[in-house]
Amino acid sequence: MADSAAAPVSASFALADRVGEGAVVKSATVKNVLSGDTLVVIADEDQKKGPPVDKIIALASSRAPTMGRPETRDRPATKDDPFAWQSREFLRKLVIGQRIQFITEFVDPKSGREYCSVYHKGEHVGVLMASEGWITVIPPSQKHQPRADQAEMIRLAEEAVKLNKGIHNTKERKNAVRTVSTKFSTHAFYEKHRGKLVDAVVDQVRNGSTVRVVVVGSFEYLTVRFAGVQSPFAPQGQEEPPFTREAKAIIEQVLLGRDVQLALECIDKADGVFSRVLCGGRDPAELLLQTGLARVVEWNAPKACLAKYKEIEEKAHAGRVRIWSLAQAAGPSSQKKDAGYTVGTVREITNGCGIRVVDENGKELVANLASLIIPRQTPNGDEPWSWEAKDTLRNKLMGKQVKVVLDYVRPANDQYPEKAFHSVFLGNTNVAMLLLEKGYAKLINHRQNDPRSSSYSALLNVEQKAQAKSKGVHGPADKAPAHNYTDLSRKPNVKKVQQFLHFLQQPARQTASVEYVFGGDKVKLYNEKATCMINYTLTGIRCPRNSKENPEPCAAEVVAFAKNNLLQRNVEIEAASVDKGGSVIGKLYTSNGNDFGLELVKRGFASVHGSAEKIIGSQAYFQAESQAKAGRLGIWRNWKPEDDSKQEEKEETPNNKKLEWIRIKVTEVVDGGTLYVQRLNQLSQLEKMLADINSNLPARDPHYVPAVKTMILIPFGKEYHRAKVTGISKDKKEFEVFYVDFGNYDYVPKNVILSCPAQFEKIAPFATRAELAYVIPPSLDEEFGNDAAYTVKNMVWDRDLVATIEREENGTIHVVIGDPESNSIVNNSMVHSGFCRVARTYNFKAQTRLPKLREEEEHARKAHLGIWQYGDIPDDDLDEPEMYKKK
Structure with missing residues (x-):
């Protein structure tokens, strides 16, 4: 731009001479260099008025090649003019971060841009740029005489042209345009350069812990987040938290426009790069921590720096510096780590793969794996790979001692309560890796400021390997194994369970997994071979019942023992028969081969009943019971020898x-050893009840269709009797019934059935x-x-x-x-x-x-x-x- 209406012509352009002539000289610090002729400075006079204000000044009488602009949402990318980068680099290396003096020669009335003579260490910067051939010198208009510096710049520029210097090098002109790259795989970049130092120039400071750099040589523009620290910031459109601007300002002061070296640490799921950014051998992350403008983030922190970062953070916290002075500020990472440390034994894997852990004091904790999305089993259908995910943790963790570390707490909101998330370690192995490496889980794509697993970087590497091989959830959903099974446990049907009994007995001993513990002697099992879920009762023993209303002595202790040793463990079963409630009866062996029923008896957690007489090895049961009695164990704590002597016959x-x-009367013979009997001393009560029933018969309802197990009235001979419905034909016209007061079965048509009044239904069968x-x-x-x-x-x-x-x-x-x-x-x-x-x-x-x-x-x-x-x-x-x- 021509310098019209400029200051009076000077006979000399030396700074001292200009001062002597009365020129107004201002001082500033160069914050950034935008091109070979434009600087961003912070003027001293502006700093005195308040917070630092950026001022853009241009070199007077100078025009440098225009720098291209990277593509943005609002505009396409533009190319550099030839030698634009080289011109900018010469000026940047000369003055970035340096003290300068400048004299305003002209102010553009439209833009307000100041065109200045700039001096660095007493040397005229415009003259130097012209002599090196990095600018085109703008001559004065015909109305004005050139300034002394302007005349010198014109002379030196002409010499630079003759010498093919800088932008006047015609031979290199074709190769003097950068190929700028903004669209490239950051993952590939990370894989190529990790473990090496990458030279770059900081082009922009996004916030206190995020910068954009241009890689020297390849001219790749890359957004980099500081590894191991996080300064305050807010997504666009949201209110800034306190100290956001201070953090950004301090990083601009030490990094913007500077030569740096990147030591790449990791990338996140969104391919965000985390790196140490070293400037002159100094780590600005430490500066942020010292000044209380950042907190430590463990998951992406360099291992070699983490201890030092924590130490610096702890000192800032102790001094209540900046962010640590806020009332709502949480403690430093070291405090959170200590507070969330637990060692305990795994007792259960919940749906969604929560891990229930009990410590040595009996305190219970459910550890939710941090940063993981795990397939779930739901009433509406199981998500692909949910069985495999849960089974992996069940087989690896049940009964094992683990270390649980608190990573973060998700605060409560309108949809969810507060929830803590953890890393769980089996020895030195992070349990989350067991799922990720098999493709049984995915990592959450966290937002930049979201907390996450302290091992997120390592977990991401494992997930990427699983993705590359299309394992589990990363492959087609139709490749997930189907888990179709018959659930015989929810509404047990004796006949249906009996149909499955053959499969449970071939071979005689089979593997199963315990899905639920009802009590010491009853569990729910899943048998993969027979593809069924069953209720299973241990034969030959009885454990105290743990009902909510009236629990029997020692019942809670027995249930706890059973859960600790059986829940979600692999066991072996020997199915023998099916009881009338649809539960399979038999022996159960733990993973170490022990007969669990016998173990219960030994500890006094079960008594032996008559059905044990039929068991091979039943003598061991009775001997164990005798020893438990002698030792006053469990349910035998108050036992006395005379209690048994009273039973001798x-x-x-x-x-x-x-x-x-x-005195009894047999009313039905089922087989050679099974009968139904009535007690003779109750016959008068039976006769009275039947008389009352038949004198108060309800009216017949033609639309009445009783359900199975419903008590009804049906005729037998000249009287109506009580019966329970045990089966219904498909057309609901014929019903199988059981005469509860006599023990026999029969089939009756629908039209003879009457509903049973409540007062008769409550009377126990005779x-x-x-x-x-x-x-x-x-x-x-x-x-x-x-x-x-x-x-x-x-x-x-x-x-x-x-x-x-x-x-x-x-x-x-x-x-x-x-x-x-x-x-x-x-x-x-x-x-x-x-x-x-x-x-x-x-x-x-x-x-x-x-x-x-x-x-x-x-x-x-x-x-x-x-x-x-x-x-x-x-x-x-x-x-x-x-x-x-x-x-």
């Missing part, structure tokens, strides 16, 4: 007045299921099964009998039945006739009964009666579940 006959016989104690009959589908049923019916039908209850289990009583008229014991008679055999039993109560039973069995065996017709029965043919057979 003397020689049994139905007429022995010293035995506690109850028929009880009973099994002959200590004996085992053949089943109905076996040879001699029907003969056994016919024989026992002949012994008990239409007779007034007596019985002793040996034990009660799940609503079934195990009894010894006697006939006072013949003075015989039905159990003994069935064995004597060869239609039952003696159960293997070590029950203390049975010891007085077994000699007579075995004597009867020996008679039947020698006489080849009933089941002994073909001689001795091999163990493999005994009517016992597979798991109870000798091996």
